[in-house]
Amino acid sequence: MKAWLLKDFGLENLQLAEVETPTPGPGELLVKVGAVSLNFRDKAIVDGFYEPHQVPKPLIPVSDASGTVVAVGEGVSRFTVGERVNSHLYSRWLDGEPAADEPDWCLGMPLPGGLAEYMIIHQNSAVKAPDTMSDEEASTLPIAALTAWYSLMDIGNLQPGQTVLVQGTGGVSVFAAQIAHAYGARVIATSSSDANLDRIKQLGADEGINYKTTPDWHNAVLALTDGKGVDITIDVAGGNGINQSVAATKVAGTIAQVGFLTGQTSQLDLMPVIFRQTTIRGIAVAPRSSFDRMNPFLTEHNIKPVIEQVYDFRDAVKAFEHLSRGAFGKIVIRIAD
Template sequence: MKAWLLKDFGLDNLQLGETATPTPKAGELLVKVGAVSLNFRDKAIVDGIYEPHRVPKPLIPVSDAAGTVVAVGEGVSRFAVGDRVNSHLYSRWLDGMPASDEPDYCFGSPLPGGLAEFMIIHEDSAVRAPDDMTDEEASTLPIAALTAWYSLVDYGQIEPGQMVLVQGTGGVSIFAAQIAMALGAKVIITSSRDDNLDAVIKLGAMAGVNYRKTPDWAAEVLKLTDGKGVDLLLEVAGGEGVNASVQATKVGGKIAQIGFLTGQTTALNLMPLIFRQTTLRGIAVAPRSSFDRMNAFLDTHHIRPVIDHVYAFEQAREAYEHLARGPFGKVVIKVS
């Protein structure tokens, strides 16, 4: 089969080639990949800054895929040939809290990912793709949508009328805004681009803050919330900005630490965290059970992914470059 192979770190070392088509073992599905979507994790893996010690070489990258089952291994009962399925990043995390070794069983590193004509997904890990979504749309769900859902529902327990701040306008952020609004929450979004802020406000967000024009964006958020701060803040930037996120969150509020776009380390000022009694929790996607509940919610509320651009399979590098520039919503690669 044709596959993109990461032979060493760096985008120049991501090369289109051929490798053996896998054969499904007991309990496994062979999926003909229709489309994949890119997350910052995928870029960080190629760049060598995301747990490089776990990355085998060569590696078929990209965790998030949607496609059709074309063969099944012995004993498979949850799915049949012809079913459309999604991959699920943490392939063994099915319910409850994660085990300590979940990172050992992630698609796109260390397990082979979906940037190939076919991939293997265990039936227990696979999720039925929404019937009303194309493969391109469904491919955006496994990390971006599910991370947003888990942050808002399982962790944040957001209720109608509460305030949510979402950083940025990438894949997780746009899904978070859409889901939060469907839950009845009021959404504030931050971005460095006024056109992106305007676009999210058109989707229904309450307000936007340009953090380049307003460096003290936390103070602006306090003004927008009558000095109280937001109930939940979805933190995708990381780095030193986490301190501003604490200031922008209400007393007793929650921060979902999702990303590390501006840095994997921070000098956290503990006194505001303590006095404001802020809960700061790392979020690494969610179990499969949450994925199943989310898909039902997306269907009920007619939420569709916002896709910035769909690239051809041969344009995978261009897709990564687009991701690095900062898309509005998701970057997708059509495989077949």
């Protein structure tokens, strides 16, 4: 089969090659990949600043895929040949709290990912792809949509009428705005682009704040919430911006720390966290059980993934370059013809 191999760190070392098609072992599915979507995690792995000590070389990267089961190993009972499935990042995190070693069993690093014509997914971690979505659409769900869902519903315990803050207009934030809006929450979005703020308002955001023209954006959030702050903040930026997230979130509110776009370290001002009794929860996607709950909600509310561009399999490098420039919603690579 054809597969993209990361032979060393750096996008110039991501190369298309011929490799042996894997054979499904006990409990495993062989999936003909229809499409994959890119996340910041994938870029960080290729660039060498995401747990580089865990990256095997060569590696078939990219965790998020949708495709069709074409063969099954011994003992498979959850899926049959011909069914469409989603991958799930954590191949062993099925329910409850994560185990300490969950990162050791992630697709796309250190386990082989989906940037290939075929991939192996264990039946226990596979999720039925929504019938209402194409492979391109379904491929956007495993990290971006699920992170938003888990942050809002399972960790934030979102209630109708509450207020949610989403940062930027990437995949997680766009899904969070769509899900929160569908659930009856008010959504405030930040972005450096007025055009993107207009677009995310069309998807359910109620207000938008340009953080370039309003660098003290937390004050604007407070003004929009009568000084109270939001109930849940989806922080994708990381870095020292966490202090503004604390200021923008209500007393005893929740910050879902899902990203590190502006840095993996921060200088956190503890006194506001203490006095405001803020919960800062690190989010590394979610268990499969949350994925199983999310997909029917997306179908019920007719939530469609927002895809900025779909690239052909041979143009995977161009897709990564696009991701580096930023995107509204998701970047997808179509694998199957």
